[in-house]
Amino acid sequence: xAKTNVEEYVxxxxxxxxxxxxxxxxxxxxxxxxxxxxxxxxxxxNEPKWVLDIRLKALDTYYKLDNPDWGPDISYLHIEDIxxxxxxVEKEVRKWEDVPEEIRDVFxxxxxxxxxxxxxxxxxxxxxxxxxxxxxxxxLKEKGIIYTSFDEALREYPDLVKEYFTKAxxxxxxxxxxxxxxxxxxxxxVYIPKxxxxxxxxxxxxxxxxxxxxxxxxxxIIVEEDSELQFIEGCSAxxxxxxxxxAGCVELFVKKNAHLRFSTIENWSKNMLNLNTKKCFVExxxxxxxxxxxxGSKVSMLYPLSVLNGEGASCEFxxxxxxxxxxxxxxxxxxxxxxxxxxxxxxxxxISKDGGICTFRSNAWVxxxxxxxxxxxxxxxxxxxxxxRSDTIPVDTIETDDVEFAHEATVGKISxxxxxxxxxxGLSESEAxxxxxxxxxxxxxxxxxxxxxxxxxxxxxxELEGTIG
Amino acid sequence: xxxxxxxxxxxxxxxxDHKKKILKGLDLSIKKGEIHVIMGPNGSGKSTLANTIFxxxxxxxxxxxxxxxxxxxxxxxxxxxxxxxxxMSFQTPEEIPGVSLAQFLKTxxxxxxxxxxxxxxxIKEIDKYTKELNMREEYTxxxxxxxxxxxxxxxxxxxxMLLLNPxxxxxxxxxxxxxxxxxxxxxxxxxxxxNNDNAVLIITHSTKILKGLKVDKVHILVDGKIVKTGDSxxxxxxxxxxxxxxxx
Numbered sequence: 001x002a003k004t005n006v007e008e009y010v011x012x013x014x015x016x017x018x019x020x021x022x023x024x025x026x027x028x029x030x031x032x033x034x035x036x037x038x039x040x041x042x043x044x045x046n047e048p049k050w051v052l053d054i055r056l057k058a059l060d061t062y063y064k065l066d067n068p069d070w071g072p073d074i075s076y077l078h079i080e081d082i083x084x085x086x087x088x089v090e091k092e093v094r095k096w097e098d099v100p101e102e103i104r105d106v107f108x109x110x111x112x113x114x115x116x117x118x119x120x121x122x123x124x125x126x127x128x129x130x131x132x133x134x135x136x137x138x139x140l141k142e143k144g145i146i147y148t149s150f151d152e153a154l155r156e157y158p159d160l161v162k163e164y165f166t167k168a169x170x171x172x173x174x175x176x177x178x179x180x181x182x183x184x185x186x187x188x189x190v191y192i193p194k195x196x197x198x199x200x201x202x203x204x205x206x207x208x209x210x211x212x213x214x215x216x217x218x219x220x221i222i223v224e225e226d227s228e229l230q231f232i233e234g235c236s237a238x239x240x241x242x243x244x245x246x247a248g249c250v251e252l253f254v255k256k257n258a259h260l261r262f263s264t265i266e267n268w269s270k271n272m273l274n275l276n277t278k279k280c281f282v283e284x285x286x287x288x289x290x291x292x293x294x295x296g297s298k299v300s301m302l303y304p305l306s307v308l309n310g311e312g313a314s315c316e317f318x319x320x321x322x323x324x325x326x327x328x329x330x331x332x333x334x335x336x337x338x339x340x341x342x343x344x345x346x347x348x349x350x351i352s353k354d355g356g357i358c359t360f361r362s363n364a365w366v367x368x369x370x371x372x373x374x375x376x377x378x379x380x381x382x383x384x385x386x387x388x389r390s391d392t393i394p395v396d397t398i399e400t401d402d403v404e405f406a407h408e409a410t411v412g413k414i415s416x417x418x419x420x421x422x423x424x425x426g427l428s429e430s431e432a433x434x435x436x437x438x439x440x441x442x443x444x445x446x447x448x449x450x451x452x453x454x455x456x457x458x459x460x461x462x463e464l465e466g467t468i469g
Numbered sequence: 470x471x472x473x474x475x476x477x478x479x480x481x482x483x484x485x486d487h488k489k490k491i492l493k494g495l496d497l498s499i500k501k502g503e504i505h506v507i508m509g510p511n512g513s514g515k516s517t518l519a520n521t522i523f524x525x526x527x528x529x530x531x532x533x534x535x536x537x538x539x540x541x542x543x544x545x546x547x548x549x550x551x552x553x554x555x556x557m558s559f560q561t562p563e564e565i566p567g568v569s570l571a572q573f574l575k576t577x578x579x580x581x582x583x584x585x586x587x588x589x590x591x592i593k594e595i596d597k598y599t600k601e602l603n604m605r606e607e608y609t610x611x612x613x614x615x616x617x618x619x620x621x622x623x624x625x626x627x628x629x630m631l632l633l634n635p636x637x638x639x640x641x642x643x644x645x646x647x648x649x650x651x652x653x654x655x656x657x658x659x660x661x662x663x664n665n666d667n668a669v670l671i672i673t674h675s676t677k678i679l680k681g682l683k684v685d686k687v688h689i690l691v692d693g694k695i696v697k698t699g700d701s702x703x704x705x706x707x708x709x710x711x712x713x714x715x716x717x
Binding site: 415418424427428429431435436438439440 | 523525526546547548550551552556557559562563565566567568573576577580581612613629633
């Protein structure tokens with residue numbers, strides 16, 4: 001995709017587009033969390049009994065577990081006030097023309113169908129609780145690649161799903177993953193057979209439209225031996241006064257010599273509690289690349305875990321968080337080095353302004369057998385004023401001496417001198433700050449897919465508008 | 470009426486806890502087509518003058534005013550002053566990590582002119598001037614001032630002056646810390662920029678940068694006031710005898 005096109009199509013976006021609200025014409029809407037609601041959801045989806053059993057077990061687990069006793073306060077979340085299931089359409093379709101107009105309109109403005117035409121191998125779109133669209137080019141289907149909604153995968157490939165579902169992230173991991181498994185709906189399923197390389201990415205876009213609603217999509221990706229996949233996840237929601245909840249789950253399996261690049265741009269509105277869980281198992285010489293951009297949400301708690309199970313497995317983790325007024329973004333990652341000569345490279349940057357809080361937790365566990373492993377963790381934070389906060393919390397457990405480990409953390413403030421210098425070159429104070437922040441974020445933006453790199457710079461620009469009072 | 474810069478009875482104090490008075494009734498008038506030089510001992514207020522013209526938040530104007538082309542610019546926001554055609558070369562230019570020199574130049578040029586610029590022809594213009602200033606071509610794609618030597622940073626300031634083409638260029642000790650060749654390059658840059666419609670104000674400690682320039686006036690600044698104005702021979706006199714005569 002030519003860069004100019006990308007700029008043009010991203011250029012028409014404004015905050016208003018992220019704020020686009022489709023009229024609320026959902027077919028079904030359920031509030032709260034009871035056995036009755038869960039049975040209804042399961043029935044609606046025509047699920048096999050083993051799936052309902054998982055949901056009910058998860059329900060039980062949710063009520064047994066407490067909120068985490070660390071991190072941001074989320075005690076004001078009352079699940080009975082959340083619309084836990086919002087069904088927007090009767091069924092998912094394969095053509096954009098068949099998506100109801102008011103929903104299609106939102107995705108059009110976000111540039112999703114356009115991106116699919118120009119730069120993607122396949123695309124999926126979720127609206128509230130259900131996917132409304134999924135499509136994969138025919139030549140890829142013929143190669144045995146599967147890219148469907150999670151619900152469809154349960155129907156069409158039950159054995160494959162059963163083999164992996166809940167195997168990376170167990171139900172009892174924490175309270176909100178239990179909630180997820182009780183209510184999960186939508187999400188994507190990807191299966192890449194052996195020796196298959198996709199030259200273009202797949203993208204699933206998750207849009208939460210209904211006020212006060214929760215989104216609990218489940219994404220399961222299996223990349224078989226010697227295969228390669230780039231997967232992009234986009235998320236956004238218009239702003240409301242009510243609290244919205246996102247408790248998604250991503251389970252990734254990267255087999256021997258396989259390579260998965262998993263990119264996420266979260267641009268939730270600032271009434272969103274984003275309590276998301278992601279985990280990846282990597283086998284011998286396999287590689288997982290996480291690329292994350294966290295912009296929106298009131299509170300985020302997200303710490304993807306990579307388990308490097310095979311010799312020579314590696315993880316690259318690249319993250320950028322931007323917390324403005326009233327936002328508390330608590331992110332980070334977990335690493336388990338479980339085999340010899342495993343490698344992790346972590347680069348994280350965070351920006352906080354107007355009292356926003358960014359916390360980055362890194363938790364690395366290098367086991368005894370992981371001899372000859374290498375870890376390099378770097379965290380940089382930029383605070384734009386004295387009322388904002390940035391914390392880096394490393395917890396490292398190293399059980400072998402035969403390891404190279406580097407951990408670097410820097411915290412900086414935006415300098416008045418640099419702003420003044422740029423102002424003598426004609427930039428306003430907010431333009432000066434935006435340029436400095438853009439430069440700070442540049443090494444991370446460079447690793448995003450091109451459309452998202454442009455969008456990220458736009459988001460930074462939007463975040464910094466009106467910086468001066 | 471061809472006064473470009475006119476400063477009358479300017480008094481300033483530092484915007485910090487001490488509120489020290491720095492400029493104490495400074496008058497200065499520069500016409501289009503002129504090169505002026507300000508010399509003075511350390512702490513006399515030379516850099517304060519440059520930064521006060523630019524409404525630096527570090528200084529407060531307590532009395533007097535500054536006009537540019539007949540328009541009062543005292544206390545205008547810094548970026549507005551830049552847009553009106555004032556440029557300053559900094560003693561210690563800032564580094565902007567992650568922003569390439571070319572991207573920086575494009576951004577500033579667009580801010581000053583308010584017009585979208587054509588990148589291809591702009592890059593040609595950049596290349597023309599980097600050659601003149603003996604800057605390596607690869608510099609334009611490097612991060613702005615990151616890892617540049619002192620001399621390279623100063624050349625970069627002159628490059629910006631040439632590309633932004635202001636009405637008034639203030640060079641605040643641009644020559645300090647430079648070797649002979651680099652000083653020559655800076656002088657060359659000033660001559661390239663200079664024409665009958667613009668003006669230069671050079672703040673310096675040494676006369677080396679003045680060789681090859683047609684200097685119209687030299688001012689001696691002591692304790693916040695201009696105590697003597699003369700032609701280029703005054704600079705030579707200072708170089709030989711220092712400021713003793715003016716410090717009582």
